[in-house]
Every structure is written in structure tokens, then in C-alpha cells.
Amino acid sequence: MRGGRGVTDGVAALVARMELLLDQVAGDGDPARFFLGTYLRTTRAVGAALTAGRFEDPDWVAEWDVDFAGFYLDALEIHRATPHAVAAPWRRAFGADPGLPPEAHVLLGMNAHINYDLPQSLIAVIPPEDFAAPSLMDRRRRDHERIDDVLAARVAEEDLALQRAGGRRTWLEHLLAPVNRRASRLFLRESRRKVWANTAALHEARLAGAGAYALRLADLEAASAARVGDLLRPGPVLVRLAVHGFGVTLA
Template identity: 80%
Template sequence: MALARGRFEDLAWVTGWDVAFADLYLDALTLHRASPDAVAGPWRLAFGAAPGLPPEAHVLLGMNAHINYDLPQSLIAVIPSEDFASPSLLDRRRRDHERIDDVLASRIAEEDVALQRVGGRRTPLDRLLAPVNRRASRAFLRESRRKVWANTYALHAARLEGPAAYAVRVSDLEAASAERVADLLRPGPVLVRLAVHGFGVTL
């Protein structure tokens, strides 16, 4: 819907990026169904999470894999090496990347309602903290996307060194994203904790 409303500077590029980003999830899901042990660590932990976890936990595990692990790789897929030599072009890409924050922020309340409908637990304290949690979600989404952009630069630098160096950095990204899972599942007000300490990972 945001694409149709013309909220981005380069509609064609964002459309191609959206496809590349979605394909990483679909590829991970297909591989998981065929060979669960072969899928990358963050997705293995998300797909293999205990069914009894609250819906919010499953969402955070999927977000961790798709944002922290997949998103920098999708940006590398649609920003070729030569584009990094053009500061003006990269600024356009960065601005469109940041505009996703506004799209996500506009959906937080709606997604919260959807989680409640599928069994999200809401204690009286949860209901009291709902406005705080929504602000916290906006904060950690912005923070994670800034780190994604920095990680894209790190992956690009490795790409210039060659396939072996790039594979090492992707492996580092996989490990860092998988390590985030323990904190995401730790008891307590996770959304507030993420807003304070961060959701993203750094290469």
C-alpha cells in the first residue's frame, strides 16, 4: 500500500528490494521444510521455537531472523558495488530504507490487536503498559534499521575482498542474530528492554 501511495523516492528499486527481501524468508522456509538442520541459525531458532510460546515471542523471533539477518543481505543484493561509489545514490537508498520505519510504525497498533486475536496474553499490567510498549516498538525498530544499514556497509566491504571474506561476514551476522534469541525470550517487559538496550546486531 505504501508503494502505491508513492511514499518512496525510487519506486522501482524499492519494489525490487521488497521481492529480494521476501525471497530470503521464502527460501529459508522452503529449506526448513526440506532439511530443518540446514537452515541458517536465526531461522532455525524461529521455525523451531516451542509452539507454547506467546505469539509475541514468535513474532520477535521471526523479526530477528528477517530484519537482523536477512535485511542487510537483501540490501546487498539490490545495491551493486558500483552504487556504493555514488554518495547521492546511496543517500536515496538510505532515505527509502528509513521510510520503512514510518510504514512499520503505522502498523504497530493494528498488529497488536491481531496478536491479541490469536491468543496474545494480556494481563492488567500489559494493558496498562500498552502505550509504552507501542512507543518502545517504534524506538527499537528505528534502532535496528540503523544497525542494518551499518551492517550493509560491512557486508559490502567484505564483498570487495571476495567471496570467502563475504561468507565469513555473513556467518558472523548469522551468529550475532542467533545470539539475540536468548534475550528475546528472557522473562520481563521485553519490548521496553529492547527499546533501552536495542534489538539490532552489529558486525
């Protein structure tokens, strides 16, 4: 279904917010500029996919895209004012050594955002009654997975953008770049599956009441923070991702 003007207006406003914030963090030399720059370019690509009619429910995808990005942008703005006021996954990601290469900051931001923010956003844009409609949920899941195609199509271009931004590559890493790109696709698919399962777990907790939801969200925060911490450890990150995966799973 092709997206109309109303669908893209919200995404356009989101892009404008990102551009303004990127100017601020880049002006300050904040390493958050690496993930935010990547996210901005990806959001533009999602907007183009909406206009091209690549989703079954473009209105819902646009609403979700704006809501999801808001979790990250709010966290970044709060962190810049009060660093300790953000959730644990973001404290670790934002608090990483500024001297890490750009691709490391992007990986940390992606990990915190997908594992911690994405299930919360899906809960926000999928009301309880929708979970009782299998055909509707299948449509939501398919559109959720189509985002992977948009992200995967940008891996090579973002790789070049990070190198231009100062990414440090050894000759071996250059040689392995095609392998890393294929791995990125696998990690995205794996994390999306886990996100969908975690969303269902948050939904069940939501039905049980605010207290149950708060406890489940705390579990997700702890698991997501632990995964960011794992990525921050010295050593080959790709190997750890292959062993532990990109996503997290609520028990």
C-alpha cells in the first residue's frame, strides 16, 4: 500500500528533529553523533520506503517509526542534561569511551535501542485488543520484518560512511567486510525474532497490571544493559555476537 502525505509528514518531522539534534551533538564533538547520523540516514530510507509503498500498513509503520525513534531521542536529550537519569542500557552506551571507533558507538546504540526500546515501542503502538486478532498481528509482524530489508540495504553504505567518519580498519577487517555485512543481516533477523517474543512477554505482563509490567520491564532493562556491557568487553565483538547473539530473551 502506497503511503500518502499524511503518512510521511510524521516521519518528515522526525527527520527535522534528528537533524537539529545532530547539529548540536556534532558541534559538541559528542560521539553520539555516529549513531544519530546513521539513524538519521536510515530514517530517511524508511520514509522513502513508505512513499514507495513497501509496507502493508504504512500508517501504522509511520506511527511506529516515529514512536520508536522518540525513545532514543528522548534518552539522548536527557543524557546530555542529566547523564544518570537514563535507563541502564543507555547509560552504558552513552557512557562508553569516546575514543572508541565510530562503528563501536553505532553498535552500542543499535543494541540498546533495539533490545530495550523496540519492545516498549511495539507495546505502545499495538493496543491489547490487537494481540487478539491473529491476522492483524501477522500483518504487524510482516511490516516489522520488512524494516530489516531497509536496514540491510544500507549496511554497505553505512560502512563507508563510518570509515569516512574515522572508523579504524585493519587489512583483515577490510577483507572480512563482506562477511561482516552478511553477519549483520543474520544479527538483525535474530534480534527481530527476539524482540517480537519480548513484546509478547511485555503484553502478557501488561494484561496482569502495572506492577507486573514494571517488573517485566526491569528484567528487560537488566538484560539489555548486560548485553551492552558484553559488547564493551575487550576482544573480538563479532565472535561474541556469534556466540551470544545480538538480541536478548526474557525468560
